[in-house]
Amino acid sequence: MHLSELSHPNQLHGLSTAELEAIARQIRERHLEVVSTSGGHLGPGLGVVELTLALYQTLDLDHDKVVWDVGHQAYPHKLVTGRYKDFDSLRQKNGVAGYLKRSESRFDHFGAGHASTSISAALGMALARDRRGEDFKCVAVIGDGALTGGMALEAINHAGHLPKTKLVVVLNDNDMSISPPVGALSTYLNRMRLSPPLQFLQGNAEEAIKHLPFLHGELPNELKTLKESMKRLAVPKVGAVFEELGFTYIGPIDGHDIAGMVRTFEQAHRTEGPVLVHVATTKGKGYAYAEADQVGYHAQSAFDLATGKAYPSSKPKPPSYSKVFGQTLVKLCEQDPTVVGITAAMATGTGLDLLEKALPDQYFDVGIAEQHAVTMAAGMACEGLKPVVAVYSTFLQRAFDQLIHDVGIQNLPVTFVMDRAGIVGADGPTHQGQYDISYFRAIPNFTVMAPKDEAELQRMLVTSIHHTGPCAIRIPRGEGEGVPLAEEGFEPLEIGRGELITDGDDLLIVAYGAMVAPAMATAGLLQEKGVRAAVINARFLRPLDEALILPMAKRIGRVVTMEEGALAGGFGAAVVETLSDHNVLVPVLRIGIPDVLVDHASPEQSKQSLGLTPPQMAERIIARFGSALQSNLVAPAAPVAV
Numbered sequence: 001m002h003l004s005e006l007s008h009p010n011q012l013h014g015l016s017t018a019e020l021e022a023i024a025r026q027i028r029e030r031h032l033e034v035v036s037t038s039g040g041h042l043g044p045g046l047g048v049v050e051l052t053l054a055l056y057q058t059l060d061l062d063h064d065k066v067v068w069d070v071g072h073q074a075y076p077h078k079l080v081t082g083r084y085k086d087f088d089s090l091r092q093k094n095g096v097a098g099y100l101k102r103s104e105s106r107f108d109h110f111g112a113g114h115a116s117t118s119i120s121a122a123l124g125m126a127l128a129r130d131r132r133g134e135d136f137k138c139v140a141v142i143g144d145g146a147l148t149g150g151m152a153l154e155a156i157n158h159a160g161h162l163p164k165t166k167l168v169v170v171l172n173d174n175d176m177s178i179s180p181p182v183g184a185l186s187t188y189l190n191r192m193r194l195s196p197p198l199q200f201l202q203g204n205a206e207e208a209i210k211h212l213p214f215l216h217g218e219l220p221n222e223l224k225t226l227k228e229s230m231k232r233l234a235v236p237k238v239g240a241v242f243e244e245l246g247f248t249y250i251g252p253i254d255g256h257d258i259a260g261m262v263r264t265f266e267q268a269h270r271t272e273g274p275v276l277v278h279v280a281t282t283k284g285k286g287y288a289y290a291e292a293d294q295v296g297y298h299a300q301s302a303f304d305l306a307t308g309k310a311y312p313s314s315k316p317k318p319p320s321y322s323k324v325f326g327q328t329l330v331k332l333c334e335q336d337p338t339v340v341g342i343t344a345a346m347a348t349g350t351g352l353d354l355l356e357k358a359l360p361d362q363y364f365d366v367g368i369a370e371q372h373a374v375t376m377a378a379g380m381a382c383e384g385l386k387p388v389v390a391v392y393s394t395f396l397q398r399a400f401d402q403l404i405h406d407v408g409i410q411n412l413p414v415t416f417v418m419d420r421a422g423i424v425g426a427d428g429p430t431h432q433g434q435y436d437i438s439y440f441r442a443i444p445n446f447t448v449m450a451p452k453d454e455a456e457l458q459r460m461l462v463t464s465i466h467h468t469g470p471c472a473i474r475i476p477r478g479e480g481e482g483v484p485l486a487e488e489g490f491e492p493l494e495i496g497r498g499e500l501i502t503d504g505d506d507l508l509i510v511a512y513g514a515m516v517a518p519a520m521a522t523a524g525l526l527q528e529k530g531v532r533a534a535v536i537n538a539r540f541l542r543p544l545d546e547a548l549i550l551p552m553a554k555r556i557g558r559v560v561t562m563e564e565g566a567l568a569g570g571f572g573a574a575v576v577e578t579l580s581d582h583n584v585l586v587p588v589l590r591i592g593i594p595d596v597l598v599d600h601a602s603p604e605q606s607k608q609s610l611g612l613t614p615p616q617m618a619e620r621i622i623a624r625f626g627s628a629l630q631s632n633l634v635a636p637a638a639p640v641a642v
Contacts, residue, residue, distance in 0.1 A: 003027060007082045009056045009107065017259045020057070024049045024258070027076050028286040032305060034087050035075075039301040039426070040098055043284035043294055044143070045075035047174050047255070051279055052076040054261035055139065055170065058269060064137040065125050067110040069118030069146045071099030072299070073172065081107040091426035093601035098427055113430020114395065115368045116149025118142045119169055123159050126167045137168065137269055144173045145345060148367030159274040160246025167274045168265075173252065174283040174294070242276045251278025256285060295348060318482035321475040322419055324454040326351025328461050329388060330358045331488060339465060340364060340380065342389045344373045350390035350419045370395050374402035374414075381412040386465050393418040393433030393474060400439060407470045408443040414471075415464040421450070421474035422514055422564035423593075423607055428600035433474070434593050437512075437541060438569035440472050447471045447495055448541040450513025454480030456539070462490040476514040476564065477603070498545035500552075504532030506629055507621065508556045510549060512538045512571040515562040515591075521614035522562075526621065531629050541571055544578055554584050558625050563592040564612070589624045591617055 001011070001019060003026035012020065027049050035042050053076075059066065061081075068074040078096060079087060082105065089095025100108040110121045122140035129136060146152060159167055239249035248271050253264050261279065268275045283298075284290025289308030290297035303310045319327075333339045333355060340362045347353040347365055356363045366373045370391060377387035396403075396418055407414050421433040440448045447467060451457040457475060464471035501516070502523060511519035516537045523533040534552060538545065553559050559579070561572035572590030579586065591612065598606050607613055611620060622629070 003030065003079060004084050006080050006084065009059075009061045009080050012053060012057045012080065015057070017262075020050075020053045020258050023080075024053060025286075027053075027079050030079060030084065030087060031075055032287060034090050035300060036303050036305045038088070038090055038092065039299075040091050041072035041075070041299045042287070043290045043297045043299075044073035044174075046287055046290060047281040047283040047285050048073050048141070048172055049076045049285065050256045050258045051141070051170070051172060051261060051281060052080065054258045055141070055265055056080060057262055058265040059137060059139070061107055064139070065109045065122065066139045066141065067112070067118040067122045067125075068100055069112055069140060069142040069152075070115045071101075071112040073141075073143060074100055074112075077107070078105075081105055091428075091600050093599075093605050095600070097600055099430060101428075111430070113427065114398065115143070115146035116152040118146070119152050119155035119159065122169070123155055123162075123165070123167055126165050127162075130165060137166070139168045139170060141170045141172060144171060145368055147171065148345070148369055150369060150371055156242070156245055156247070160242075163246065163273045165274065166272065168268045169247070169274070169276045171251070171276060171278045172255065172281055173278060174255075174281045239276075239278065247274045247276045249276050249278065251276075252280045253278065255279040255281030318479045319454065319485075320351075320479050321454055321457060321477075322349065322351035323354075324351075324457055324480060324485065325390070325417055325419075325461065325475065326354035328458045328490065329390075330355050332462065332465060332490075333359050333362045336386070336465070337362065338384060339386045339388065342366065342373050342377055342387055344368055344370045344391055344395065346390070346392060346395070346419075349392065350417070352390050370399040371402050374399040375406045377414045378402075378406040378410065378412050381407075381414050386413060386415070388415045388417060388461075388465070390417045390419060392431070393421040393436045394424075394431050397435060397439070403440075403446075404443050408445050411445040411469050413468055415461070416470075416472040417461070418472065418474045420477045422476045423598060423603045423610075423612075424477050425603040425606065426600050429597040432598045433477075434564075434566045434598065436472070436474055437563060437565040437571050441541065441569060441574060445469050446542060448474075449493075449539055450474045450541070452481075452499075452511075452513065452516035452537045452539075453483045455483045455485055456493075458486055458490050459493050460539075463492040463495065466492055467495065474513055481517060493539065496540050496543035496545055498539050498548045499537040500548065501535045501537055502533070504534040505556060506531045507533040507558050507560060507625065508536070508549075508552050509533050509560045509562060510536045510538055510575055511562040512541065512565075514564050515612075518612070518614050518617065519562050522617045522621070525614055525618040529618075529622065531622075538571070541574060544574055546578055546582070549575065549578065550582055550584055553579055553586055557586050558628060559586055559588045560617075560621055561588065561590050561592075562617070563590075565592055566595070567592040568595055587625070589621060591620065 003023050028046060031045055083096055086096050091098040097104055099113045100111050102108050102111050118140035119142060122138045126138040142152060242249045250264055250268055253260055264277060268277050282291060283294040301310055329341055341352050341355045342364045343350055343352045344366055345368045347356055373389055377389050380387045418436050421436055424431050424433060440446055449460050451460050460473050464473060509519045509523060519535050523535050526533050536548060561575045563571040567590055570592055572592055576588050593610055
């Protein structure tokens with residue numbers, strides 16, 4: 001059977017190990033072919049090919065449920081569940097999603113873009129199954145990185161207290177930091193420990209022996225010793241932790257031995273109560289470059305399969321916001337040893353890998369544990385440090401409670417740099433950074449800002465570090481505007497002071513962060529139609545520059561706000577509320593992301609769909625204020641530079 005013939009995972013049933021190994025090779029070939037062309041997550045999926053095939057040979061996916069944590073390791077799952085032909089469209093507009101998506105396939109049992117959710121979801125499914133008197137298997141496949149998240153540990157703690165609830169957790173361990181040796185001895189000992197004769201010593205049989213009249217309620221020492229000795233031999237230290245939490249632990253087993261995994265999974269399905277199967281895999285398996293650099297090849301843009309190198313850009317690009325942030329933070333840490341950087345397993349993505357290399361003593365990676373990162377930073381701030389927490393906007397949502405209670409209410413000087421704020425593209429709804437403006441507006445004591453370019457980012461970072469209260473800075477994905485950067489001597493900004501970039505009498509555009517450059521482009525298009533627009537770079541969301549915005553809005557009488565975030569409770573809403581509070585009752589057009597989920601596509605395609613390109617915004621402005629601007633729609637006039 002060829003991989004292209006698989007339309008249903010149950011077609012794997014009955015295939016020999018050799019046939020499954022042949023399909024595994026085809027999965028890797030297809031995986032590499034597509035990701036090298038269009039980009040996407042590489043290492044995670046390559047590491048779980050055999051695991052996926054072995055697990056699915058032991059399940060009936062018309063009924064059984066599998067939850068993947070996180071979804072980027074589920075590319076093999078997609079390839080054996082009927083998406084082979086469409087896989088070329090991976091992460092492209094209207095194509096196959098990069099994560100699990102319930103609306104995409106009936107085999108995607110739970111959507112997963114953030115980590116540490118699988119055990120909770122699978123346990124919920126198992127409890128619903130039992131309550132309804134149904135009979136199907138529930139499996140959570142969780143990466144060892146996701147196991148660092150507190151939510152996963154909470155779910156393990158709960159499941160361990162439900163000895164009658166059947167649940168299988170597969171720990172995909174591709175980081176040897178927690179992996180004990182994998183080999184024949186541990187496999188044999190686990191098989192012995194879970195064999196019927198030794199299982200007889202547990203549960204009802206054990207209780208029956210205890211109650212024999214001549215034993216007086218005690219298990220004979222010989223049987224106790226045998227049972228505990230087998231457990232100590234078969235269960236390594238990491239397994240002993242799970243056993244103490246109420247799980248039956250099996251492993252570690254070789255995650256690339258299909259036959260061995262099939263036997264193990266079948267055994268796990270027969271075992272009562274919650275079971276954890278510890279599988280040791282190699283991230284990037286089957287592609288030498290990915291195996292050698294597991295961090296670098298976690299995800300890739302398009303690259304040359306033969307060399308493993310990304311295709312060079314057709315023209316030089318400005319440095320990314322992430323890189324500028326990382327370089328600037330290193331400089332600030334060099335100047336002030338109380339400044340420290342914190343990441344939640346995203347050092348490379350946020351630019352903090354530069355700090356890790358330059359000043360490792362001032363760098364902290366807490367794993368996939370955003371809640372812990374925020375409160376740990378608050379504790380550091382209590383003791384005189386100046387923590388800078390770098391995290392993707394979408395992931396910081398997970399620590400909303402900690403932002404309020406542990407930082408905001410206590411007014412602690414912690415800086416949050418939210419990378420990937422706004423439209424992020426191919427990762428889809430779970431990764432769009434569209435909500436941080438709205439949720440930070442509600443948190444007490446925070447100063448919230450966004451730079452118009454990478455040079456202003458430098459100034460905002462030093463502003464926040466010098467500030468005595470909490471600060472948040474949002475930065476977009478991708479390269480900056482290409483403006484000159486300061487090497488040192490970064491000049492702080494006056495908090496709450498915006499910037500008038502151009503003046504005009506017909507229209508006031510108030511733009512925030514990454515929308516300042518598009519606002520200027522829009523003003524240029526309006527100028528061609530004779531409309532003179534004033535453009536304000538707001539800089540600050542909290543506090544808003546009322547002294548600049550209010551008199552100009554009152555004088556001009558027409559206001560447009562621009563933001564790359566959710567309109568609901570967003571920057572435009574803040575401007576409207578301020579105008580209303582001061583009785584400046586002028587018409588306002590708010591431009592931003594409406595109340596929709598932004599699906600996977602390129603950022604440019606998403607912005608086009610949302611009407612956020614300069615030509616579209618200029619058209620919307622003319623449509624809204626056309627009659628009021630009619631006398632001006634004749635001869636173009638140049639805006640006044642300020």
